[in-house]
Amino acid sequence: MYKVKEAAELAGVSVRTLHHYDRMGLLTPKKGGNGYRYYDDNDFIILQQILFFKELDFSLQKIKEILQSPDFDEQHALQQHKKILLEKKARLEKVIRSVDQSIASYKGGETMTPKERFEPFDMQKIEEHRKKFAKEVEQRWGDTDAYKESAKRTSAYSKDDWKKIHAENEVIDKHLVQLMDQEPGDEEVQKWIDAKRQHITKYFYPCSIEIFRGLADMYVNDPRFTNNIDKVKQGYAAFVSKAMHVYCDQRT
Amino acid sequence: MYKVKEAAELAGVSVRTLHHYDRMGLLTPKKGGNGYRYYDDNDFIILQQILFFKELDFSLQKIKEILQSPDFDEQHALQQHKKILLEKKARLEKVIRSVDQSIASYKGGETMTPKERFEPFDMQKIEEHRKKFAKEVEQRWGDTDAYKESAKRTSAYSKDDWKKIHAENEVIDKHLVQLMDQEPGDEEVQKWIDAKRQHITKYFYPCSIEIFRGLADMYVNDPRFTNNIDKVKQGYAAFVSKAMHVYCDQRT
DNA sequence: TATTGACTATGACGTTACGTCATAGATTAT
DNA sequence: ATAATCTATGACGTAACGTCATAGTCAATA
Numbered sequence: 001m002y003k004v005k006e007a008a009e010l011a012g013v014s015v016r017t018l019h020h021y022d023r024m025g026l027l028t029p030k031k032g033g034n035g036y037r038y039y040d041d042n043d044f045i046i047l048q049q050i051l052f053f054k055e056l057d058f059s060l061q062k063i064k065e066i067l068q069s070p071d072f073d074e075q076h077a078l079q080q081h082k083k084i085l086l087e088k089k090a091r092l093e094k095v096i097r098s099v100d101q102s103i104a105s106y107k108g109g110e111t112m113t114p115k116e117r118f119e120p121f122d123m124q125k126i127e128e129h130r131k132k133f134a135k136e137v138e139q140r141w142g143d144t145d146a147y148k149e150s151a152k153r154t155s156a157y158s159k160d161d162w163k164k165i166h167a168e169n170e171v172i173d174k175h176l177v178q179l180m181d182q183e184p185g186d187e188e189v190q191k192w193i194d195a196k197r198q199h200i201t202k203y204f205y206p207c208s209i210e211i212f213r214g215l216a217d218m219y220v221n222d223p224r225f226t227n228n229i230d231k232v233k234q235g236y237a238a239f240v241s242k243a244m245h246v247y248c249d250q251r252t
Numbered sequence: 253m254y255k256v257k258e259a260a261e262l263a264g265v266s267v268r269t270l271h272h273y274d275r276m277g278l279l280t281p282k283k284g285g286n287g288y289r290y291y292d293d294n295d296f297i298i299l300q301q302i303l304f305f306k307e308l309d310f311s312l313q314k315i316k317e318i319l320q321s322p323d324f325d326e327q328h329a330l331q332q333h334k335k336i337l338l339e340k341k342a343r344l345e346k347v348i349r350s351v352d353q354s355i356a357s358y359k360g361g362e363t364m365t366p367k368e369r370f371e372p373f374d375m376q377k378i379e380e381h382r383k384k385f386a387k388e389v390e391q392r393w394g395d396t397d398a399y400k401e402s403a404k405r406t407s408a409y410s411k412d413d414w415k416k417i418h419a420e421n422e423v424i425d426k427h428l429v430q431l432m433d434q435e436p437g438d439e440e441v442q443k444w445i446d447a448k449r450q451h452i453t454k455y456f457y458p459c460s461i462e463i464f465r466g467l468a469d470m471y472v473n474d475p476r477f478t479n480n481i482d483k484v485k486q487g488y489a490a491f492v493s494k495a496m497h498v499y500c501d502q503r504t
Numbered sequence: 505t506a507t508t509g510a511c512t513a514t515g516a517c518g519t520t521a522c523g524t525c526a527t528a529g530a531t532t533a534t
Numbered sequence: 535a536t537a538a539t540c541t542a543t544g545a546c547g548t549a550a551c552g553t554c555a556t557a558g559t560c561a562a563t564a
Contacts, residue, residue, distance in 0.1 A: 005511065019513085020551055034559060035513060060550070257540070271542085272522055286530060287542060312521070 007039040011047050026050065026064050172196050176240060177233045184243035193240075193247045209248050216244035253282075259291040263299050278302060278316050424448050428492060429485045436495035445492075445499045461500050468496035 007029075008015045021027040022037060027046050029037045039047075046067065053063045172195050179189045200207040200215075207215075259281075260267045273279040274289060279298050281289045291299075298319065305315045424447050431441045452459040452467075459467075 003512075014551080015512090016551060016553085024550095036559080037512085255541075266522080267541090268522060268524085276521095288530080289541085 001038045001040055004037050004039075007037075007043075007047075011044070011051065013047075013051070021047075021050065021060075024060065024064070026060060026067075168199055169196075172199060173236070176243075177236060180233065180236065180239050184239065185246045189243050190247055190250075193243050196240075196244075197247070209251050212244060213248040216241045216248065253290045253292055256289050256291075259289075259295075259299075263296070263303065265299075265303070273299075273302065273312075276312065276316070278312060278319075420451055421448075424451060425488070428495075429488060432485065432488065432491050436491065437498045441495050442499055442502075445495050448492075448496075449499070461503050464496060465500045468493045468500065 002010065004015050004018050008018055018027070018029075018037065018039075022029065027043060027050060029039045029043050032038055049067060050060075050063055053066060054060075058066070172192055176189065176192050176196075179186065179192065182189050197207050197212055200212075254262065256267050256270050260270055270279070270281075270289065270291075274281065279295060279302060281291045281295050284290055301319060302312075302315055305318060306312075310318070424444055428441065428444050428448075431438065431444065434441050449459050449464055452464075
């Protein structure tokens with residue numbers, strides 16, 4: 001039988017935390033006539049379980065559900081939770097790479113312009129764009145397996161994966177830049193535009209014509225995106241956008 | 253000149269977010285006679301900078317400092333911030349491995365007992381223990397370089413690092429188990445106890461005699477820890493604890 | 505035994521970055 | 535002119551406690 005402070009010290013948490021758990025009905029120790037909380041061995045076991053799931057980054061609400069529902073599918077919950085953690089990690093890795101690039105820019109010489117600050121984010125913009133459409137898709141077709149699949153895929157790339165993705169994209173851009181004197185409807189141009197779409201489909205999500213057209217618009221309408229793309233070559237954004245529209249028109 | 257909603261949509265944030273930034277003085281657009289907020293190109297540049305640093309996981313307060321202090325050492329801030337991110341990532345990876353182990357335990361057969369739930373956490377317990385001491389150390393010697401160094405080290409291990417650390421530890425345990433019929437003060441035993449201390453020093457923190465003694469006590473007093481250690485062999489925790497005490501006694 | 509110091513309880517506000525109403529005035533479209 | 539849409543401000547809600555503030559309880563000391 002330990003009183004709060006002792007119990008808290010043994011478990012390595014704060015007194016306030018135990019108060020909190022008590023109040024929310026997560027861990028309710030016996031109470032003496034004086035109103036004091038007394039923690040016994042059983043309470044400690046529960047507390048350990050709480051801390052366990054907390055380590056796994058579950059919310060206290062979820063933990064309450066887990067510990068208080070005897071038929072809770074813990075296995076499934078863990079699987080689900082792992083996915084979330086992997087997504088978190090992927091996001092973190094993106095962020096770290098961005099910071100790295102920022103640092104590198106500094107070392108490379110003069111201060112970054114505001115525009116340059118956004119360079120590492122081209123792929124993120126694509127992601128944002130996808131999410132917008134994904135919301136619509138979700139509302140239209142619900143939480144289909146295909147949709148889930150694509151959503152899963154995008155958040156599992158490693159550092160090296162991203163490098164590869166970027167590299168492949170550069171190849172496509174290089175070819176298209178060399179074709180900028182051609183008509184947007186030129187066969188060669190259209191071949192590479194198709195490659196662009198395949199690239200997105202392969203690494204991000206099934207890029208439907210609708211979505212592709214949306215991307216084309218974004219290329220010229222979103223200044224952040226335009227600037228980014230035009231870095232490849234002046235006027236490249238407009239050219240690609242036109243070519244993409246031709247591509248989409250041919251397929252509807 | 254865009255009104256809030258339009259501006260919000262262009263930037264991909266909510267109207268409430270822009271209200272919020274305005275109120276906290278982070279992004280204050282021009283206001284019309286009707287009290288409406290009007291965002292111009294310059295506001296968008298600022299907003300982009302805000303979003304950039306937000307991606308980097310800075311708090312809005314920090315962002316305000318960065319954007320409003322002309323002599324802010326952005327370079328240094330980025331370096332510092334990267335460290336924090338790497339620590340975050342390391343913690344995340346720990347958690348993911350823990351979840352993996354939990355899942356594996358399920359697949360390995362019967363349901364986990366509460367005790368077994370804590371198995372993956374031996375290293376974390378060591379970490380907790382270190383933190384306790386670290387706090388004292390910090391109060392005694394302040395934020396010294398040596399302390400910072402050791403703190404940095406522990407949160408930078410990769411998946412593979414941990415594997416190696418575990419493997420090395422197992423080797424030590426294996427040898428000690430085979431020496432369990434010897435006296436705790438036996439020379440061979442003491443050699444491996446020293447190896448144990450070196451192991452901790454190498455991978456975690458300079459393991460002083462004081463701290464090592466604390467660990468010895470923990471081995472037998474913290475049931476979570478004891479159970480974990482006794483999995484190696486029944487009675488192993490007590491044996492190691494005794495041997496560690498002998499080791500420490502010899503050195504004070 | 506009275507007092508002091510350590511501990512306990514409850515209550516309530518603070519934190520972060522907004523989300524989500526609620527209320528009310530302004531603008532725009534029909 | 536009326537309705538639909540947009541805008542503003544204000545205020546409460548969120549997660550998991552931290553941090554007082556106030557007041558009662560317990561154990562040791564003078």
